[in-house]
Amino acid sequence: MDKKKRKELSKQREKEELVEFRQSLPINENIFPKLFDFLDDELEHGCDHSSVITKTFLQKNGVSNIDEVIEWLSENGGYCDCEILANVEDLFDYLNPPKINSIVKKDIHKQKINSLKTDFCFHIEKVPSPWNLIEITSTNSKEYQFQIGKNNNCTVSLQSHLSSFQYDNDEQWINLWINETELNYNLEDLTIERIQLGNYSAIVAKNKNWTPVKIWCTNKDNPQWLLKMNTELSRHKGDIKEFEKLLNNIL
Numbered sequence: 001m002d003k004k005k006r007k008e009l010s011k012q013r014e015k016e017e018l019v020e021f022r023q024s025l026p027i028n029e030n031i032f033p034k035l036f037d038f039l040d041d042e043l044e045h046g047c048d049h050s051s052v053i054t055k056t057f058l059q060k061n062g063v064s065n066i067d068e069v070i071e072w073l074s075e076n077g078g079y080c081d082c083e084i085l086a087n088v089e090d091l092f093d094y095l096n097p098p099k100i101n102s103i104v105k106k107d108i109h110k111q112k113i114n115s116l117k118t119d120f121c122f123h124i125e126k127v128p129s130p131w132n133l134i135e136i137t138s139t140n141s142k143e144y145q146f147q148i149g150k151n152n153n154c155t156v157s158l159q160s161h162l163s164s165f166q167y168d169n170d171e172q173w174i175n176l177w178i179n180e181t182e183l184n185y186n187l188e189d190l191t192i193e194r195i196q197l198g199n200y201s202a203i204v205a206k207n208k209n210w211t212p213v214k215i216w217c218t219n220k221d222n223p224q225w226l227l228k229m230n231t232e233l234s235r236h237k238g239d240i241k242e243f244e245k246l247l248n249n250i251l
């Protein structure tokens with residue numbers, strides 16, 4: 001077996017292991033980073049070699065299967081609060097996508113802008129709160145992304161329209177969700193919904209078992225571009241309301 005093939009196989013194995021890991025989680029994966037932050041703060045006063053701080057956090061956050069979570073944490077090397085922080089936190093590194101290596105990163109410039117008119121007829125004069133419009137410039141391209149506030153939990157990127165997009169083809173949207181999330185199991189609850197937002201039509205792909213929600217939004221009168229929203233299951237309804245405000249400001 002040649003080197004390239006071996007590398008591919010080990011990558012594939014890593015992917016499968018991650019899928020298995022995510023499947024083993026007793027609660028939504030996005031709760032864990034918050035738990036680690038909480039432990040980081042609370043452990044200043046030391047660990048009494050129990051999981052009392054973790055239990056407090058889980059109670060506060062309305063987690064109902066606390067025993068199951070505690071058992072899962074100890075199975076993964078976290079028998080007490082300090083071990084949970086020391087041994088389990090790294091397992092969730094995958095939630096922060098790998099940083100683009102520094103050389104490439106240097107060439108990327110991000111800038112907040114207040115209005116935008118592109119040569120493919122996207123035009124907005126005023127970006128409504130709480131949205132920010134970010135212009136991302138790299139060596140040979142410019143991209144535009146709206147985001148709510150300062151963080152990346154909900155982003156909307158502007159894309160020039162792909163003619164291959166078939167509005168009515170559920171399978172295409174399902175496959176896009178799978179490709180983008182790289183989640184390829186527990187898909188029986190993956191649903192495609194079509195909603196109307198003013199003059200715009202949107203496709204919502206979501207799955208009650210998973211966090212990522214993907215929304216594609218187009219305007220039939222102006223098919224040259226589309227907006228693609230990335231958000232999360234727990235917040236997508238509120239984000240769609242904010243998204244409507246944004247759409248209303250597009251000229």
Ligand SMILES: [Zn+2]
Binds near residue numbers: 047048050080082083
């Ligand atoms: Zn400890």
